[in-house]
Amino acid sequence: xxxxxxxxxxxxxxxxxxxxxxxxxxxxxxxxxxxxxxxxxxxxxxxxxxxxxxxxxxxxxxxxxxxxxxxxxxxxxxxxxxxxxxxxxxxxxxxxxxxxxxxxxxxxxxxxxxxxxxxxx
Amino acid sequence: xxxxxxxxxxxxxxxxxxxxxxxxxxxxxxxxxxxxxxxxxxxxxxxxxxxxxxxxxxxxxxxxxxxxxxxxxxxxxxxxxxxxxxxxxxxxxxxxxxxxxxxxxxxxxxxxxxxxxxxxx
Numbered sequence: 001x002x003x004x005x006x007x008x009x010x011x012x013x014x015x016x017x018x019x020x021x022x023x024x025x026x027x028x029x030x031x032x033x034x035x036x037x038x039x040x041x042x043x044x045x046x047x048x049x050x051x052x053x054x055x056x057x058x059x060x061x062x063x064x065x066x067x068x069x070x071x072x073x074x075x076x077x078x079x080x081x082x083x084x085x086x087x088x089x090x091x092x093x094x095x096x097x098x099x100x101x102x103x104x105x106x107x108x109x110x111x112x113x114x115x116x117x118x119x120x121x
Numbered sequence: 122x123x124x125x126x127x128x129x130x131x132x133x134x135x136x137x138x139x140x141x142x143x144x145x146x147x148x149x150x151x152x153x154x155x156x157x158x159x160x161x162x163x164x165x166x167x168x169x170x171x172x173x174x175x176x177x178x179x180x181x182x183x184x185x186x187x188x189x190x191x192x193x194x195x196x197x198x199x200x201x202x203x204x205x206x207x208x209x210x211x212x213x214x215x216x217x218x219x220x221x222x223x224x225x226x227x228x229x230x231x232x233x234x235x236x237x238x239x240x241x242x
Binding site (some may be wrong): 009011012013015016018019020021024027031077079080082083085086088089090091092093095096098 | 130132133134135136137139140141142145148152198200201203204206207209210211212213214216217219
């Protein structure tokens with residue numbers, strides 16, 4: 001049975017939005033509290049339009065929301081899509097934990113061989 | 122002090138590679154064990170060159186490795202980059218847990234108000 005090629009989905013949109021260090025830095029700033037676009041742009045050597053473009057990507061993927069009420073339209077972090085990323089990656093935890101266990105076993109083996117070698121000298 | 126715009130990094134490459142449902146499905150298949158490209162391509166309604174393109178993206182970002190020894194060059198999952206994704210997203214856990222707590226509080230409030238309303242009838 002053929003699996004049809006899945007259409008781009010919410011999780012893909014979230015991951016694509018996160019695949020940029022500036023956008024991740026913006027989320028990092030918003031984790032400290034909601035703020036204006038001008039304030040967000042300040043630490044970056046970027047123009048306001050460039051920052052606005054990044055904010056639009058984050059907003060479309062639901063990672064931030066912007067206030068409608070105030071003149072300064074504060075940006076705030078929306079954590080729902082991040083929870084979905086955490087949920088997805090969690091399925092693979094056993095793989096990295098396994099590989100660290102194997103590395104740990106290997107290092108212990110190397111150590112015990114080194115000790116044997118020392119004793120022979 | 123201006124933060125210089127960060128250059129594309131390993132985490133960005135990983136997230137971009139994961140931002141595709143076919144590539145995530147390939148990782149899901151490899152979680153069940155290493156396999157050949159032909160076997161990997163079978164459940165997808167895609168050509169071998171199309172699958173190979175996805176595998177190259179996964180390989181470049183370190184999410185899979187391919188055997189050099191055997192003729193069939195088996196693909197296997199490499200979990201290191203996934204661990205980095207989990208580590209990054211973990212910093213935001215308190216945000217989605219908080220928002221679920223708030224939703225829970227809100228639902229309890231609604232329930233108690235509904236009960237009060239019932240009693241008045």
